[in-house]
Amino acid sequence: MSIKPVKVRDRTVSVYEAGQGEPLVYLHGIADLHGVLGQPQPFHAALAGDRRLIAPAHPGCAGSDEDGTLESMEDLVFHYLEVFDALGLGRFDLAGSCIGGWLAAEIAVRHPERVNRLALIGATGLFVPGKPIGDLFMAVQPSDGNLAALRAMLFREAESPLARTLFPDDGGDAEAGLLKYKAFRFAARIGFQPPYFYHRKLRDRLYRHPGPALVIHGAADAMVPRDHAEAYAAGLGGARLAIVAGCGHSPQLEDAAATAGQIRGFLAN
Amino acid sequence: MVRCVRRRQSGRRGGDPTIPALPVNAGSEATVRTIRRVVGLPAAAPGDMMAYEMIGARIGSTRRAGEQGGGETMQPVQLFCWHFMAYPHLPADFDQKYPTGWVTVPNALWDRERGPGVYQEYIDQLAYADELGFDGLVLNEHHQNIYGLMPSPNIIAAALTQRTKKAKICVLANLLPLYLNPLRVAEEYAMLDNMSNGRLIAGFAVGGGPESFNYNVPSPHGRRRLWEAIDLVVRSWTEDGPFEHEGPCYPLRYVNVWPRPKQRPHPPVWIPGSRSIESMEEVAKRGYCFFLSSRSHGGGTYMAAQEFAKVIEHHGGTFHPFRMGVLLSVYVSETDEQAREEATEGVWYFLRNCLKGHLRRTGRSLTFGPGVPSQSIRSWQAFLKAPRSSGKMLGDAETWPELEERNSIIVGSPATVRRKLWEFIEEAGVGNLLIQFHFGNMRDDLARKSMRLFATEVAPALRADSSALFAKRYPAYDETQAKEAVS
Numbered sequence: 001m002s003i004k005p006v007k008v009r010d011r012t013v014s015v016y017e018a019g020q021g022e023p024l025v026y027l028h029g030i031a032d033l034h035g036v037l038g039q040p041q042p043f044h045a046a047l048a049g050d051r052r053l054i055a056p057a058h059p060g061c062a063g064s065d066e067d068g069t070l071e072s073m074e075d076l077v078f079h080y081l082e083v084f085d086a087l088g089l090g091r092f093d094l095a096g097s098c099i100g101g102w103l104a105a106e107i108a109v110r111h112p113e114r115v116n117r118l119a120l121i122g123a124t125g126l127f128v129p130g131k132p133i134g135d136l137f138m139a140v141q142p143s144d145g146n147l148a149a150l151r152a153m154l155f156r157e158a159e160s161p162l163a164r165t166l167f168p169d170d171g172g173d174a175e176a177g178l179l180k181y182k183a184f185r186f187a188a189r190i191g192f193q194p195p196y197f198y199h200r201k202l203r204d205r206l207y208r209h210p211g212p213a214l215v216i217h218g219a220a221d222a223m224v225p226r227d228h229a230e231a232y233a234a235g236l237g238g239a240r241l242a243i244v245a246g247c248g249h250s251p252q253l254e255d256a257a258a259t260a261g262q263i264r265g266f267l268a269n
Numbered sequence: 270m271v272r273c274v275r276r277r278q279s280g281r282r283g284g285d286p287t288i289p290a291l292p293v294n295a296g297s298e299a300t301v302r303t304i305r306r307v308v309g310l311p312a313a314a315p316g317d318m319m320a321y322e323m324i325g326a327r328i329g330s331t332r333r334a335g336e337q338g339g340g341e342t343m344q345p346v347q348l349f350c351w352h353f354m355a356y357p358h359l360p361a362d363f364d365q366k367y368p369t370g371w372v373t374v375p376n377a378l379w380d381r382e383r384g385p386g387v388y389q390e391y392i393d394q395l396a397y398a399d400e401l402g403f404d405g406l407v408l409n410e411h412h413q414n415i416y417g418l419m420p421s422p423n424i425i426a427a428a429l430t431q432r433t434k435k436a437k438i439c440v441l442a443n444l445l446p447l448y449l450n451p452l453r454v455a456e457e458y459a460m461l462d463n464m465s466n467g468r469l470i471a472g473f474a475v476g477g478g479p480e481s482f483n484y485n486v487p488s489p490h491g492r493r494r495l496w497e498a499i500d501l502v503v504r505s506w507t508e509d510g511p512f513e514h515e516g517p518c519y520p521l522r523y524v525n526v527w528p529r530p531k532q533r534p535h536p537p538v539w540i541p542g543s544r545s546i547e548s549m550e551e552v553a554k555r556g557y558c559f560f561l562s563s564r565s566h567g568g569g570t571y572m573a574a575q576e577f578a579k580v581i582e583h584h585g586g587t588f589h590p591f592r593m594g595v596l597l598s599v600y601v602s603e604t605d606e607q608a609r610e611e612a613t614e615g616v617w618y619f620l621r622n623c624l625k626g627h628l629r630r631t632g633r634s635l636t637f638g639p640g641v642p643s644q645s646i647r648s649w650q651a652f653l654k655a656p657r658s659s660g661k662m663l664g665d666a667e668t669w670p671e672l673e674e675r676n677s678i679i680v681g682s683p684a685t686v687r688r689k690l691w692e693f694i695e696e697a698g699v700g701n702l703l704i705q706f707h708f709g710n711m712r713d714d715l716a717r718k719s720m721r722l723f724a725t726e727v728a729p730a731l732r733a734d735s736s737a738l739f740a741k742r743y744p745a746y747d748e749t750q751a752k753e754a755v756s
Contacts, residue, residue: 066646071490137640138482143368143633174653181649185489185642192487 001040001048005063006056008082012065015087016040016055019048023089024267026055027080029098029122030136031154031250034062035183036176038079043252046260047095056083058100059185062179070189073199077106078112084114093267097252098223099187099197105232106199109111109208118236119214119263122221122249123199126228133197134223140184145169156220164251203235209231211238214266216259218247240266334691343740344591345732346694346732349405349439349703350398351596354391354425355623356415357710358383369626369633371414371479378415387418390713392425394706396432397717401724405437405470407703410444412483416623423457430464438465441560441703442541447484451498451519455505455526462530471536472560473499478641479627488643490695494518499538503555506535539594544573545648546580553580558701564663566676567696570595574699580693589746590700590739597693598678598705602715605681609669612680612719615711616672623709624664631665638647678708683726690727694735698742746751 001018016033018040024047028034033044047053059079070076073189080103084092096104101123108115124133139150141175146169152158154167171177191197194226215238217229226243233241242262246255275326358380360366367374395406401545408425409418419425422440429438438461454473462469475491476484486494497518504514510525524652538555541562542548552559561573578588600616602608627633635641644652663677672678690702706723707716739746 007330060646068493070489115633134694138635139640141478141633141635141638141640145630171653174650177653178650181639181642181653182646184639185646188487188640188642189489192481 001045003063004013006083006086008079008086011059011065011067012063013059013065013083013086014057015083016044016053016057018045018053019051021051023092024051024053025084025089025094026041026053027096027100027103028058028061029096029100029252030183030187030251031166031253032097032100032215034058034064036180038062038175038179041253041256043256043260044247046256048265049264051093052089053090056080058103058186060189061182066182066185070186073103073106073190076103076190077110080107081111090114091116093117095119095121095263096123098249099124099191101125102197102199102202105202105206105209105236108236109202109205112210116123117211117212117214117267118209119216119266120229120232121216121252121259122218122224123215123228123232124191124224126203126231127198127200128203128227130230131225131227133228135196135226136223137188138183139193140180142169147171153223154249155248155254156218156222157254162253191193195200203231206232206235207237209236211236212266212269213237213239214262215239215241216241216251216262217241218249218251218254219245221244221249222249223249296596297496341740342736343743343746344367344700345736347701348406348593348728348731349407349437349594349701350395350403351407351703351705352391352395352707353407353409353411353417353623353705354387354419355619355707355709356418357387357618359415359618359622359710364621364625364631367625369635370416370622370624371626371635374413374415374480374626376413383555388425391707392428392432394713394716394720395425395429398706398720398724399429399433399436401720402728403436403720403724405439405703406433407439407441409441409510410474410476412480414479414626416627419509423461426461426469427464430461430468433465433468435468437468437470439470439539439703440472441470441539442474444476444480445473445498445502446486446494447480448477448498450521451501452505452521452524452526455502456528458502458536459506459526459528462532462536463528467531467536469530469536470539471502471547472539472541473502475643478635478637478643481641481643482635488641491643492547499540500554503535503538506530544576545644546576547645547648549577549580550584553577553586555582556586558592558594559702560596560703561699562596563658564596564598564677565697567693570693570697570699574697587745589743590698593699594701594703595697596703596705597690597701598708599690599719599723600678600680600706600708601683601684601686601719601727602680603722605685608680608682608685610680611715612708612711613669615708615715616678616680618709618711619664620664624662627664628662629664630662634662683722686723687727687730690731691734693732695738700735700739 003016005012006015033040041133057064058072091114094104100119102125105125108118134153139153143149147167148158151163151167155163215229215233217226230239233239244251244255244258251259398406408419408422409417410422412420425469426438426440435683445451458471477494481488501514505524505526514521514524538557539560540552540557541560559577574593581588600608600612602611627636679686706720
């Protein structure tokens with residue numbers, strides 16, 4: 001495995017690569033590699049078990065340069081087209097979690113010729129009337145000096161060792177604090193202003209992905225309501241909905257074995 | 270009101286102020302860091318309002334050197350009356366029941382019977398400040414909160430144009446990224462400048478975390494939008510229209526603002542900020558006035574002034590006291606004891622309720638942080654790497670000594686307030702003092718008494734003494750320079 005810098009035009013994109021085989025591109029979320037985690041986790045290692053896993057860091061996250069002009073999902077999709085070109089990727093399987101799941105869906109509906117199988121984990125991106133996505137930006141602001149609200153939004157067990165390690169009340173050390181700030185600053189560029197972490201037209205465009213697709217949803221996701229996962233599963237071609245029991249918004253961390261198992265089974269077919 | 274007349278100094282050296290009162294190198298980042306380390310403080314943080322106050326409290330005023338005679342009089346300190354227009358009718362158990370005074374504070378708390386009278390009372394107080402001879406009146410923009418009831422300060426400013434005669438009307442500020450089109454601000458400010466016969470000071474700001482939440486302004490984009498909008502507004506005032514503005518944030522085919530402002534080339538522009546070097550750079554480049562928006566002790570303000578002076582010099586300009594303004598909070602009464610006693614209710618209403626969600630650890634602070642990430646990654650990194658202080662913010666203060674030690678709020682008899690403010694002026698060397706006299710739910714008669722005692726028993730001495738002090742320190746100062754700020 002390695003995390004290596006790739007030049008895309010004049011910017012550096014930090015890319016984690018591991019494993020051998022057919023390429024699988026993974027687009028990260030917040031509680032994830034390149035989000036608040038500097039190092040790959042068991043989930044990422046498991047995905048790399050029988051594939052060449054390629055996980056770039058979004059602009060401004062982890063080791064990737066910030067792009068001061070990035071202000072919409074459209075800009076982000078275009079950025080990724082250039083990343084894929086730079087990596088020599090033609091047609092590939094694509095997975096993503098949280099904001100990365102939204103991005104994966106947007107890429108798939110725009111460029112169905114490049115995306116083979118599509119796997120989403122707790123993906124934001126859809127507008128479902130009356131079922132808003134949680135306000136991540138409000139939740140990350142400390143309340144009475146603690147981050148319980150953020151932990152409760154991202155994990156089923158807000159006070160679990162995992163949640164408290166990733167989002168300690170004191171913000172952690174400077175390195176952890178900076179990773180977190182960068183991830184949220186990136187997220188704010190495309191998710192802060194309406195639409196909040198969604199694209200109102202995406203739902204009607206989902207048919208453009210002919211399938212297959214796997215939609216993974218943590219049974220106790222407190223950020224993205226289950227209706228969103230159901231809408232993805234209903235809209236994408238050849239899609240299957242998989243509910244992961246015992247997990248919140250971050251099943252890739254909360255139950256890495258089950259979540260990676262779902263994806264590996266899906267990709268093997 | 271006494272207005273001292275500026276005189277050109279016989280010994281002026283044109284653009285070569287060989288004896289700057291603010292040694293340029295003394296305000297370097299390294300020096301500031303050193304001072305902060307010596308006094309056991311973290312490097313200044315975005316939104317770190319207390320840091321300056323704490324530094325100031327521990328640094329004596331003995332470091333000033335290099336003062337030299339030569340002047341006679343210069344424009345004295347400009348004394349402004351600042352008003353937040355807080356909501357004064359909160360229930361007594363507000364702090365126990367509600368997590369914040371901002372963004373989500375339920376508007377069911379608004380009292381529809383007593384609410385309307387609040388505006389009349391506050392406008393009357395500002396009109397009284399004009400009668401008392403304050404140099405200016407300061408308004409500000411806040412949304413969906415109990416801290417400041419001016420979502421549109423321009424409406425209050427319009428009322429003041431009809432109720433006041435002499436004072437500058439300083440709108441600090443209009444939050445440009447909240448507007449779909451900055452021309453709206455250009456137009457309203459131009460109207461106000463005409464309606465006030467040229468008394469407008471035009472403030473522009475990006476807005477804080479609460480405004481980002483209220484108006485959906487993505488924090489990483491705010492500053493880019495702000496500076497494009499400011500440049501567009503000023504160009505719309507100074508350049509003949511119609512012309513096309515090519516964006517990128519606000520592309521406009523026909524820029525042709527009617528009316529044009531009365532002041533030429535345009536009303537003075539003030540930009541509030543904390544200690545962001547990036548903001549200071551933009552202000553300095555354009556020759557605007559920088560307003561330090563934290564309540565700072567003299568030492569902290571001095572250091573900020575040093576930094577700003579350095580930035581100005583870097584851009585080929587010359588620092589003088591009127592390139593900068595600072596926010597202070599004051600309450601004056603007959604004696605020190607009486608002042609504390611009378612101010613207690615209003616001040617603690619302000620600290621506990623108005624600052625909840627803003628400058629308090631209790632409750633959810635929305636002012637800065639990863640949820641409203643307006644600071645650059647570099648700035649945030651510097652903040653994170655700095656050693657942590659106790660993290661106490663203004664609203665966490667428990668006692669009067671705590672507030673007074675930091676000069677967060679200056680209370681006392683006229684003599685006490687005069688002494689403390691004079692120390693501040695000597696120390697900080699900043700010419701525009703923007704002073705909050707009304708706190709939270711303070712009674713009208715108390716706020717007025719404080720303003721009156723200030724105007725009659727504090728201000729005259731500060732004006733006379735500062736006029737002489739500035740003249741000594743800035744022998745090269747002339748009216749041309751002053752035009753850039755308050756004229």
